[in-house]
Amino acid sequence: MEFSSKLLEDAVNEVAQLPGIGRRTALRLVLYLLRQPDNQTNQLAKSLLDMRSKINFCSSCHNISDNSICKICSNQNRNKSTICIVEDIRDVLAIESTATFKGIYHVLGGKISPMDGIGPNDLNIESLVLKVKTGLIKEVIFALSSTMEGDTTNFYIYKQIQDLEIKVSTIARGISVGDELEYADEVTLGRSITNRIPFEISLK
């Protein structure tokens, strides 16, 4: 694709660097911005620049935050003795949207994955272990994805905190609500039978 304008070409090339956006989509987005008032492009650029230059990470849980301590960690109504370990900021958003968890989070920033060159030192594991060792934490919930890397990370962290007197749990795996049994994979279905729960609890 040869462009009649260097400015257009530069903009398309930059937008096409975003993940999942090819050159055709980039061109469509850029031409869309050209048809809209100047203001929209200015706002978009400003919000991206502001975010990149001013954003902070919570010094306690490593979640994205505008201040040095995030809204969740500084919220007096959250239970500071229960900590949920997640991979990513998006997982915090996902769990928050269920409104079922009232504790605090710890964002690892990924999973241990030797294939991708990610070791324990690349993740926020040390600050987690220190936090758990203060004695203020009563329960740790693992909410990492159910993959080999997720399980490895869970186990690595578990080994460091297993001698402490705290409850360690992991989120339940099973058939999704609304799913039909016949289409579920065997591993998930097997786990959901092994980890069956008293019927009265499922009514709550």
Added chain:
Amino acid sequence: MEFSSKLLEDAVNEVAQLPGIGRRTALRLVLYLLRQPDNQTNQLAKSLLDMRSKINFCSSCHNISDNSICKICSNQNRNKSTICIVEDIRDVLAIESTATFKGIYHVLGGKISPMDGIGPNDLNIESLVLKVKTGLIKEVIFALSSTMEGDTTNFYIYKQIQDLEIKVSTIARGISVGDELEYADEVTLGRSITNRIPFEISLK
């Protein structure tokens, strides 16, 4: 989705205004930028701002251009007497990439579409008719999309230039190269039989 940061939320909202990008995709793109070096966000923002504020449209053909006359219109090797009428800048790019057209273009900026409130005066039709009437144009090629709006626009322009002594043609419709006949729609197949061409020409 409730964000822990106003800066993040603003950025996601702005990105989600782009066509075809929802809030989840916007969040993914924004978090990707956060993980990359500052430089990438700065370059992206700068190229968008530069493009929006500095870009010009060719005063002759209305194509996007860095100068007042675009590269194609100012190219001495192009045949200025043959003009190809297209809807959009993307159509110019598509035809240019075939390297089969050596004339110049005229970008209408859309099609006549009363349903969307687009009338002839919203398009670059007047400048086209004036250009054709100078007498320097020998052939006009309609390359609009084959829809009711495209046909209406073709016909509207044709009515204004039909009395001039110029050749008016439209791009060929037919079965795509490589397509199998049995899967072609009836209208396209019918047209490709009606407008059959001498076999010798197809060999060229």
